[in-house]
Amino acid sequence: MKQPAKLLYPTFDGDAQQFTLWPRYTASGCSFLLELWNEPEQRRERVLLLFRQAAAVEVSLNLWDARMGADLGGFYELYSKKEKRRLLRRNCKRRKKGWLLPGDYDYDPDDPQDGLNDRTELNRLLGQLDDYHLYLLQSWGGSVLLLARGYEIQVL
Numbered sequence: 001m002k003q004p005a006k007l008l009y010p011t012f013d014g015d016a017q018q019f020t021l022w023p024r025y026t027a028s029g030c031s032f033l034l035e036l037w038n039e040p041e042q043r044r045e046r047v048l049l050l051f052r053q054a055a056a057v058e059v060s061l062n063l064w065d066a067r068m069g070a071d072l073g074g075f076y077e078l079y080s081k082k083e084k085r086r087l088l089r090r091n092c093k094r095r096k097k098g099w100l101l102p103g104d105y106d107y108d109p110d111d112p113q114d115g116l117n118d119r120t121e122l123n124r125l126l127g128q129l130d131d132y133h134l135y136l137l138q139s140w141g142g143s144v145l146l147l148a149r150g151y152e153i154q155v156l
Contacts, residue, residue: 002079005136009047009075009153013037014139017046021057028054030146034139046156049075053149055125055132056091061142073138084134085126087147092122 011034018033032049096116099105108114125132135151137144 004080005076005078007074007076008135008151009049011036011047011073011075011137011139012039014073016137016139016141019059019144021054026053029148030054030057032137032144048154048156049137050152050154051135051146051148052151053132054146056087056145056147058087058090058145059142060144073140074136075138076136078134078136080134081129083145084129084132084147087134087145088122088125092119 014034014036016032017035019030020033021030022028029050029052031051034047034049036045036047037043038045099116100107105116107116109117111117132147132149133151135144135146135148137146
């Protein structure tokens with residue numbers, strides 16, 4: 001039986017210090033600056049996670065976390081193709097909702113020419129899912145689901 005996830009880097013006792021996003025169509029990316037406890041060396045360290053060709057990012061803030069049980073957390077790769085599809089579809093629905101919330105968009109759900117009904121890019125990405133990886137970053141303050149072609153870790 002295939003494992004559902006693999007721990008790529010321990011983020012135990014970790015704080016997300018900064019999140020940066022650069023939207024550049026297919027060259028979009030993002031980074032997370034984390035401050036983590038390095039248990040073997042008994043010191044704090046700063047770690048930068050860089051993601052390239054990010055297709056979807058979902059951030060859940062939880063700013064009221066208690067520090068009890070601080071050995072929780074991690075940076076994982078999730079292997080579920082179903083979860084990759086679900087994340088892309090949720091992002092597409094949120095985009096539409098974001099345009100419609102102010103109430104000033106003359107949306108026609110039956111008009112195939114309406115930009116909010118265009119699924120060309122979504123369908124393109126769904127066809128390329130094997131080229132993307134689904135990552136989960138857990139840290140104090142929240143969690144992030146991210147679909148990207150790859151990542152890099154820099155210990156600062």
